[in-house]
Amino acid sequence: MxxxxxxxxxxxxxxxxxxxxxxxxxxxxxxxxxxxxxxxxxxxxxxxxxxxxxxxxxxxxxxxxxxxxxxxxxxxxxxxxxxxxxxxxxYTNFRPSRNLPGIKTRYENINLAIFRENTEGIYIGEEKYENDEKTSAIAIKRITRKGSERIIRSAFEYAKNNGLSKVTVVHKANILKFTDGMFLEIAREVSKSYEGIELEELIVDNMCMQLVTNPERFRVIVTMNLYGDILSDLVAGLVGGLGVAPxxxxxxxxxxxxxxxxxxxxxxxxxxxxxxxxxxxxxxxxxxxxxxxxxxxxxxxxxxxxxxxxxxxxxxxxxxxxxxxxxxxxxx
Ligand code: NAD
The missing domain is CATH 3.40.718.10 (Isopropylmalate Dehydrogenase)
Known part of the structure; x- marks a missing residue:
């Protein structure tokens, strides 16, 4: 037992x-x-x-x-x-969402899992004021190779074990070239060791639009801590809200x-x-x-x-x- x-x-x-x-x-x-x-x-x-x-x-x-x-x-x-x-x-925050019978929502065939990095990124809350007057404040976004690689591998392993052929990485590397840029780069590297699983790359703002217009096309999403926090609630809302979100x-x-x-x-x-x-x-x-x-x-x-x-x-x-x-x- x-x-x-x-x-x-x-x-x-x-x-x-x-x-x-x-x-x-x-x-x-x-x-x-x-x-x-x-x-x-x-x-x-x-x-x-x-x-x-x-x-x-x-x-x-x-x-x-x-x-x-x-x-x-x-x-x-x-x-x-x-x-x-x-x-x-x-380090892996795993949030699966799918439609359930008898729970009316706008979409019918949602079945996707979000892999959110759980230990680093801006969500950790490393912040401080920059001056005594408190007129300016900064927050640190720390992304590491180790942290990125292990969450991305989790997502690919899940895709492999469930016979899924695509993992979508969500980022803002066009603006955050060092932090998100590194996460994206590592996603590309990791994807090479998973034959038959395509890596799709989407910028987070575009992802929000895609999720509310066409959520059925996603199965596995991997992303950094804060984006994952926000996107997973968005997806929970698409399938019926907090009462059904594991x-x-x-x-x-x-x-x-x-x-x-x-x-x-x-x-x-x-x-x-x-x-x-x-x-x-x-x-x-x-x-x-x-x-x-x-x-x-x-x-x-x-x-x-x-x-x-x-x-x-x-x-x-x-x-x-x-x-x-x-x-x-x-x-x-
Ligand atoms: P909440 O999720 O507890 O409630 C939000 C609304 O959703 C409420 O109206 C509530 O009645 C409803 N709701 C939530 N779960 C439900 C369920 N299973 N069945 C029916 N209705 C449900 O959010 P909150 O009110 O912001 O937080 C209450 C406390 O819980 C806070 O102290 C917060 O910090 C804590 N919290 C804990 C966790 C956790 O332990 N994982 C997560 C979120 C919030």
Whole structure:
């Protein structure tokens, strides 16, 4: 039995992780969850935002699934997510998006994965004022060969493993010739070692237009940290919004799967939360663990449930979290 660290998070995190645990149990997934929590609720009880036992569990199991955590204001560091990403060098932010049945959107055949570099670039927030009057400020954009090469390889490996013939690299190298220029150059180099996979190059502004006019033509996108942050929300919006957007932060050794949305304090505890984003993240986790049959079984049950019109309020339905979960279990 593979052990996985379950970090429920807070806010709606409790409800959606309960849904996940119940579905995994009903589907007889050979995984044992080791529950360890972090965040404001844990801080109230223990005075620590991330307890030592959580680190130990993640380091032992190498794989975790995590609910959303409210970012505490003024308590040490900015975000637990950003902290874990950094600590474990989880350099690949993987964000797949696709159309789901029963969720009406403007486009019908979207199925694409964004590979966002997670550890460097301007997103890291290295900024300072340039003078005492604070009339001028600068931010550093640092791009390295190592950082670029490993994320680009992740994207190409994914394309190779999924039989896809094109990877699109998104950049602004026409203006940022050193930083984005290097990223693009490395994409060209890496692509040479993947026969049969074409490298498509698109400038980020053009990419935005292409994504809202013709998103079906993309399957794998690789880009730097800030562009990836923005583009992945854009794509999530194209397929139905935050409630259906899964994600993962993956390094060489450790991977943490999580929904993209936050702790939704406005609906927490009301049995209204949509567990889909966390469930879809868990399917990616099962595939990562090579438990593809279990992933497929749960996926089919989710698709059937949506086809039957059972969905939570954020998607225009009227099912509660527990009703939606129950229906998925019935459809397993
Ligand atoms: P949010 O994603 O929590 O909520 C935005 C809106 O979307 C809300 O109206 C919410 O009700 C709705 N929503 C989100 N997820 C939903 C779901 N699964 N089902 C139904 N409705 C859903 O964003 P926010 O309000 O800006 O953030 C709340 C807190 O979460 C903040 O402290 C933020 O820092 C934190 N946050 C954490 C993570 C994470 O842990 N990965 C990610 C983003 C935000």
């Amino acid at each position: 593979k052990k996985v660290t379950l970090i429920p998070g807070d806010g709606i995190g409790y409800e959606i992780s309960e849904s996940l645990v119940e579905i995994f149990k009903a589907a007889k997934v050979p995984i044992e969850f080791e529950t360890e929590n972090a965040g404001a609720d844990v801080y109230e009880k223990t005075g620590e935002l991330i307890p030592n036992s959580l680190y130990k569990s993640v380091e032992k199991n190498k794989i975790a699934i995590k609910g959303p955590i409210t970012t505490p204001i003024g308590k040490g560091f900015r975000s637990i997510n950003v902290y874990l990403r950094k600590k474990y060098d989880l 994600g993962a932060n993956i390094g060489d050794d450790i991977a943490i799967f999580e929904a993209v949305h936050g702790s939704a304090p406005d609906i927490a505890g009301e049995n209204k939360a949509n567990p889909l984003a966390l469930l879809l993240s868990s399917l990616e986790m099962l595939k990562y663990l090579k438990l593809n049959d279990f992933a497929e079984n749960i996926e089919n049950a989710i698709l059937k449930t949506l086809e039957e019109g059972c969905k939570t309020k954020d998607l225009g339905g009227n099912a509660t979290t527990t009703e939606f979960t129950k229906k998925i279990i019935e459809n397993l």
